[in-house]
Amino acid sequence: MPREKDRDWDDNLYSKIDHYNLVENLEQCLQCGKCTGNCPVAAITPSYNPRVIVNDILAGSSVRLLDSEEIWRCFWCANCYRLCPVDIHYPLLMMQLRYMALENGYGLKYVLPINKFTFRALEKGLTFVPGKRGVEKIMRLRTSIGVEPWPQVSEKAIREYRAIFEQTGAKAWMENIQNMTEKPVRFSYLEGRMANEYTKGNNTPGTDRQSAG
Ligand code: SF4
Ligand code: SF4
Structure with missing residues (x-):
């Protein structure tokens, strides 16, 4: 133009x-x-x-x-x-x-597909959780190098993560764009x-x- x-x-x-x-x-x-x-x-x-x-x-x-x-x-x-x-x-x-x-x-088409990873992290503390076979493979590998089989995220860490998203307004912002029309x-x-x-x-x-x- x-x-x-x-x-x-x-x-x-x-x-x-x-x-x-x-x-x-x-x-x-x-x-x-x-x-x-x-x-x-x-x-x-x-x-x-x-x-x-x-x-x-x-x-x-x-x-x-x-x-x-x-x-x-x-x-x-x-x-x-x-x-x-x-x-x-x-x-x-x-x-x-x-x-x-x-x-x-x-x-929105560039951002909404990756929003789900953040929402998952708010729920589980991990942005990505593989399927059953992936989990088994990761656990085998981690066991073979002598560390905890699965990286547990503590409830405290998840609470802090949620608090940051809520207090900064990031969660509300993400929910808002989730419902917008492209x-x-x-x-x-x-x-x-x-x-x-x-x-x-x-x-x-x-x-x-x-x-x-
Ligand atoms: S942003 Fe920096 S590099 Fe770009 S035009 Fe301006 S002065 Fe030059
Ligand atoms: S950050 Fe990299 S890709 Fe973006 S405008 Fe600057 S030079 Fe280009």
């Missing part, structure tokens, strides 16, 4: 996304593009551009951020943070941006030349590098 057509400006977008002040120095961004130029995701997804996302957040342009498929491509390698000349912690920003997207119903995400950063190229019946970016930086 061309920027000139964006009308939905939000002057407080930065503080809404970073409401814990985890990335206090975002306004120091030089728009140098080192983050994008060294990002492995941008190398294979040319519409993914951390520099442009930072710019949108600072400008308060929320139109294409939350329903963006691109924000789910980052895998937190932190290469951008390592090379940023002003130490902007982009991965932390991305983490908070995803929370905001989820709270608005976007990207809204579709899209490659919202395709624009200009890329839009022409990829909207010819193909919305999947390829390996073109011209947009990076």
Whole structure:
């Protein structure tokens, strides 16, 4: 979507996304593009551009951020943070941006499948419990190295785990998104030349590098 057509400006977008002040120095961004130029995701997804996302957040342009498929491509390698000349912690920003997207119903398909592991941990103290054969194999292996056959989780540890989730609001937050209706995400950063190229019946970016930086 061309920027000139964006009308939905939000002057407080930065503080809404970073409401814990985890990335206090975002306004120091030089728009140098080192983050994008060294990002492995941008190398294979040319519409993914951390520099442009930072710019949108600072400008308060929320139109294409939350329903963006691109924000789910980052895998937190932190290469951008390592090379940023002003130490902007982009991965932390991305983490908070995803929370905001989820709270608005976007990207649930990426998170809900793994929610069940956390709920299981709240109940049993373990995120993953293998089937009978898996348990037997683990017990054999553990016995062979002389440790307790099965790693019992104490009731105290489970109580503490639950207390952390309840007191931080994490449990309520997870239950809330569990009941939300999924809204579709899209490659919202395709624009200009890329839009022409990829909207010819193909919305999947390829390996073109011209947009990076
Ligand atoms: S590397 Fe840092 S300063 Fe440069 S565009 Fe990216 S976030 Fe901004
Ligand atoms: S943390 Fe995300 S944005 Fe930064 S370089 Fe890695 S994949 Fe790219």
